[in-house]
Amino acid sequence: MGEFIVSARKYRPASFDTVVGQGSITSTLKNAIQRKQLAHAYLFCGPRGVGKTTCARIFAKTINCFNPTADMEPCGECESCKAFNEGRSYNIHELDAASNNSVEDIRTLTDQVRIPPQIGKYKVYIIDEVHMLSSGAFNAFLKTLEEPPAHAIFILATTEKHKILPTILSRCQIYDFNRMGVEDTVKHLTQIAQKEGITFEEEALNIIAHKADGAMRDALSIFDQVVAFCGTHLSYAKVIENLNVLDYDYYFRLTDSFLAKDHVKALVLFDEILAKGFDAQHFMIGLCIHFRDLLVCKDPQSTKLLEVGASIANRYKDQAARCSVAYLYEAMAASNKCDVGYRSSSNPRLHVELALLHLCYIGEEKKN
Incomplete structure (x- = not known):
C-alpha cells in the first residue's frame, strides 16, 4: 500500500489552467509573462486556501521555464521545471514571515538577493503571511523592495492586507484573490472524486463546499475526512453525520x-x-x-x-x-x-x- 497523500497536496495545481476560481488573476499573470512586463514585486492577498501561494509558485516556475508553451504555461520538461518539481530549485525561495519576522531575518534575505541565479533568468522570493513581519522588518525591507536587482522578483502573500504598511503596498502590484464559490468547489470536488473512484450524492458535496466557507484547501481536507468515514460512497446522510451539520x-x-x-x-x-x-x-x-x-x-x-x-x-x-x-x-x-x-x-x-x-x-x- 502506497503512502497516503492528502488531496490538498496531491491535487495542488501545477499550471495556471488548473487553478480554480481565479481566472482573471491567472490571465493577467500569463499576459505579463508573454509581454515581458514583469513587476519586481507582487502582493497576493485574499482569504485562506484560495490559491495565493500556489499561484506564486506557478508564476515563479513559469518565468524561469526555458520552453514555456504558447499560452504561457510551464513546460514541465526543462531543467528548471524539473528542479522545481523535485524541490531542488535554487531560484525559488519561500520564507514564512510568521516565524522569520525580525530585522535580522530580512537582512539575511537582502544579502541573498544580491546573488544572481545559477540557472534561469530570475530568483523569486515568496514571502508568506507577510503581514506578520515586525515594523522594523518592514522598514528594513523597503529599500530592497523598491530597487531590487534585475534578477529578483518578490511575491508577498497575506490574508490580512490592512496590516501591511502603505509604503509596502505602494511598491507592489496588488492582486485580490476571490473566495471560492460553492459551484466551483463542488465542480472541483466532483473531478477529484471521479479520479479517486468515489461515488457521491451532489448534496453531500454541497455540504462540504458550504462547510469550507470559500477555502478550497479546507474543502479538500474535509473531503479526505468524510472519505475516511464514508468509504467509497459519499451519501448526504453520512456526510452531515460526520461533520455534525444539522439536516x-x-x-x-x-x-x-x-x-x-x-x-x-x-x-x-x-x-x-x-x-x-x-x-x-x-x-x-x-x-x-x-x-x-x-x-x-x-x-x-x-x-x-x-x-x-x-x-x-x-x-x-x-x-x-x-x-x-x-x-x-x-x-x-x-x-x-x-x-x-x-x-x-x-x-x-x-x-x-x-x-x-x-x-x-x-x-x-x-x-x-
Missing part, C-alpha cells in the same frame, strides 16, 4: 409547523435538535439563513443566489411558494433578534423557544 430537513419541517401555526410540533422538533447535541444559537443562525434562502427563491432573478443541490433547491422553491415576502421578512427579523440577544439571556433555551412561538404566530398579533 436541511429540520428547517423545512420547522417552517411547515410555523406556517401551520403548530407551536407544539415546533417545540418538539427543537427539543429533538438539542438532544442531538446541536448548539441552540447555531441552530437559530441556520434558521435565519433558511428564511433568507426562501426569500431569494421568491423571484427567478434572485434564485441564482441559492447555493444548494438541485433536489434541495426544488424543496426551497416549493416551500417559498407558500410563504409571503412579508412573512419571510418578519421571520428573518425575529430570528436575527433572537441570535443577537442569545448571549445575554439568563435562560437561553427559553429565549429560543419564545422566538419559535413568535414565528408560529407572526401576523396574529396585528389581527388582534
